[in-house]
Amino acid sequence: MLTIADVNAYYDQFHVLHDVSCEVHEGEVVVMLGPNGHGKSTLLKAVCGLLDRVDGTITYKGQDITGWSTEQLVNQGVIYIAENRELFGDMTVMENLKLGAYAKNARKKEKRNLARVFELFPRLAARKKQLAATMSGGEARMLAIARGLMSNADFLCIDEPSLGLQPNLRTEVFNIIKEIHRQGKSMLLVEQNIPQIADLADRVYVLEEGCITFQGSAEEAAADDRLKEIFLGM
Amino acid sequence: MKRIIPIVLLLTAILTLTGMAHAGDVIKVGVPLAMTGPYTDTGDNYWKGIKMAIDEINADGGLLGKQLEPIRFDTQEFAPERVMQGADYLVGQEKVDSVHAGWAGWGQDVRAYGKYTAPFFADDGSQAAVDVFKEDPEKYANIFQLTDTDINQATSMFNVLMALPYEYPNKKVVIINADDAWGTGVGDTLETKFKEAGWEVALREVVPYGTREWGPIMTRIRRIKPAIIHVEIVSAPEVITFFRQFMRTPTDTILSYGYSIVPREVVETMGKEADGLIGEVPTAMPTPEAPTPEAQAWVERFTEIWGHQPQAGSWAAYSGVKAWAAAVVAVGDEKDHAAVNRHIATVGYKGETGWWKWDEDHVMRGGGDVPFGHYQVQDGEMVTIFTDPPTRPYKDYKFIKPRWIK
Amino acid sequence: MDWKRMSGTMALIYGVMALMPLFVGGTDHLMHILIMCLIWAVVASCWDLIMGFAGIFSFGQVAFFVIGAYASAILALTFGIHPLAAMVLAGVVAAAIGVLVALPCLRLKGAYIALVTFAVHMILEPFLKSDMGRAIGTGGSRGILTIPPMELFGITFGAGDKVAVFYAALVLAVVCSVIIMLVIRSFWGTAFLALKDSAGFAASLGVSAFKYKLAVFALTSFLTGLAGGFYGHYIGMLSTRMLGIDLFVMLMIMLVLGGIGQFPGAILGAIVTVTFNEALAPLGTYRPMVLGALVVVLVLALPDGIIGLLRNLVPGRGAAEPAVAESTAANAGGQG
């Protein structure tokens, strides 16, 4: 579904990604593991058109999408869900969700998607009028994911969904992600560590110092001693 | 980097050449006026008078057989260096033989053009300009003012206000003037005059140009109920908004607009609504009936050429050109600036209404054949009701008590 | 631009200027234009220093110029101080007012600073015209019409001897330019660039934003005030009409043409702008319209002003500087 080939990316003047190649197949959840500051987020941003300079080739559903604007990508069904949420703080939950459906293709299905999202996140349904800035960390995270789903995307790039969350909330978020996956969405997930990796991921990559250092199935990752120690917290 | 030199040289060459393109038998006349910026409208009025005079002279075969060629210079907002630049360009560079300006810098112009000898006509109407002249009458012998000073004009306004056939209900006056040299000069003089006459100056406001909202001042005026309000802001939007806001709940007050009656928009925009306002124009061509047949012919000519009644300044600037031309003819050489200046200063010039005489300060003082005109708006047009000095009614035109006075 | 290139360009510009009187020395009107080129070059360079290098949106440069001009004229007239000393004192007065303005300003950001400094400009005219102004000798709305010219070594540097004034102006311009260049090349310049890129980063280097910005405010006001004093003694008269929008716009055009933060571009900008404005004079009423259109086109067409253009035309050692600034500005409107 998504193929990244020999991508080099730059953040300001810093060369962050070096010849990174990876892919996500239709209906897959791929987890990109790696320590903080080694380029995981940059990779997601490169895919989603949020960087100024990206070399290499990115294809999505057979189309070359390198250099596309975020706007075009959202319309094609690729959505980025930011690690720091990037919500509209002075707006209500409902307004945030409506803005999630800003892209042309999403507008027609706004009602249906809204119903689905509220089904998935009953917490949000109860807080439609609350300002986003006043929400707790976990709720805000859920709102960010929910807003992403409103775009009617087929492909979600989720940046560290569990960052800074209590263990119980974490589980809840992962459960929701699983549910989304069950509904047929593909995902590229970035995380520093995931204990329940096998439960969630189909395949795993590890990105260190801007290079891919491991790739394999979730089972292979779970069996790898080094990964177990560093990333999986087992 | 080496490309800079040719660029600079090229630009300099262009500058020099633009000034040297003309030659042959012409007499160059400098015309420094505001062509852009906030003073454009007044500049336009002077230009119409000057252009008319030049065209007439050229149509009559020119001056000493040579055609006059006006060279214009944009004085913009009269920044000091701009005024000086005008003098250096027109007289220093273009070697014009006379300069005809209107508002020209209120004293700055005297210094700038006083360095040269070519006769210079200005319509500053400012004591500041006369003060500069007085410093060195020899040096500034080429400077001629086409109108009397702000002080004398204000005195004349005061005299006419006192001479109106009208019983003032009280002795309270409100004076509102713009914060420029002209407005302050008139305001100060009037304040002194009224106080000397035992009047109470109940309110004196100095306002910036651009004032359109008079609510707070009107509130105070309504309490004061003055017998006279004098407004001295030579800009139409200000004085029209003032009038309209005054008229919402008028008091029994004579509205005196002084020189601010001048912008044509005042009567053109308001028409009969403006009836009752009184105002003053120095070096005036009285309307609707000129004092002499020649003057009447001039007014008609002007109206035919430009499509509207002459505005203040047009006639003064026109007469300046004619006065200089007469002196050149008398002297017989436009290059003999000293003789031309002497002729203008001592002999003067006979114009449409009679003799123009400059006094020892080279100011065209109000009076004689060229008095100040005092107007009232009647039936939507400016009508001369008095001339001054001496203060006397003009022909059969009468002051009419404004409609808002009970 | 490296040190050599900068000083070389400056030497070339001023060198060419110094030769100009040989060609046009007899024409007062052209000499006047050249003198004004030099005076505006100082003011525009100061503006470039504070806005282009220090990144402070000061819109008060014309105001400081006028303050300097009035201060010098008043000092020379009412206290009989020698014009040269009066000019320097006027610079000090302008600097003191600059610091007073800077103190509240430096807590502010971007467009706010622009507003507060522009407020000084806006208030100056009514102040000079007011009774307070008259009391200190501004002459109210009449202005000051009799400022004594500077006399030195038996030469009178007044409107009468334009060649003398020109060389005096040249000395002034060169001195000011060298000072500005030294500032840019010194630790200050580096500090400002750091501050502009990232205030946090600069703070970590131990750069005190406040101290440097205050100093640059004082310095530019001083030099601008000095130029203002020079102007007053040269022209011999002053009025509040200098505070019209005309001069302000002209200075801005000089900066655009020269290139913001591209010293010594501002000098070149001043020279070209003044010359250009005079060359446009035959357009009469259309001149400011054309000027406005030119500003729009030039800002779009010349991202780094004339200096940038020349750098592209004349490749040299320092020419291959990477466009570092591009990426920092890329997130335009970001960080909401």
Next chain:
Amino acid sequence: MYIEEYLDVFISGLTNGSVYALMAVGLTLVYGVSRAFNFAYGSFYSLGGYFAWVLMVYLGLSGGYLMVLLMAVPFLIGFGYVTEKVIVAPLRKRSDWEVKVMMITLGLALFLDNGYQVLFGPRMKSLPPIMTGAVELGPIYIANQDIMIFVLAISGILAFRWLLNNTRIGMAVRAVAQNPIGAKIVGIPKNRIFAATFGISTVMVGLGGILLAQKYFISPMGGWDILVKSWVITAFGGMGSIRGGLLAAFILGMLEAYVGYVFGMTWVLFALFGVLLATLAIRPQGLMGKWG
């Protein structure tokens, strides 16, 4: 005490405030959304006035102010939109772009103002009054014209609020102002929003120009005063804060009226800047502004 005089002045301040609010809101919106400071804002004010003059006086079209407003809105939106696209947007990626935007809009202002002068002449133009007559409540006298200006200005602001709160484009505008990155993520075309914002702000100030032209006239350089006042109000209320701008507009409208009444018109400008400076000294971000 002169109670009725104070009331009189109060009404004057209220009318002023409403119009200032209408116009300042546009400036603050553009700054809040795109950080661009528009020096040609005053020229857009004159543009509205001249547009109405051409329709009503020059062409003599009948239909009154309703027709003018209906035609002015699309014209002004289009003008603002195109202006942003053509001269502001290309600067966004450059170094020192904020200064350059100020400069280019200053150039535009010079072009437009002098263009008006060339096209329409230096003399002022006037529009027919929107309403004549007055309401008299005892000693208090309120011109119908002022009531109409107040009502229209307030309706303009309410329409603007409605637009921001209830339409997709309005929400997108707020989204870009609050979080440009978030807006980008959800696929809002930032550049188009910047241009649209510019268009909306042009409508606000242009409508102000039409409303005020019939009371205060139109002249080529008449916009500068408006620019300065809108600027002061925007900074006073907090750049980018619409609620702050509204509050500031009414405070300054009142201040102007009362200072003029008690101390005289000369002091109005000093008072405006004095209050602004004092406020900024205590709250550098203005009444309701946020840093950023």
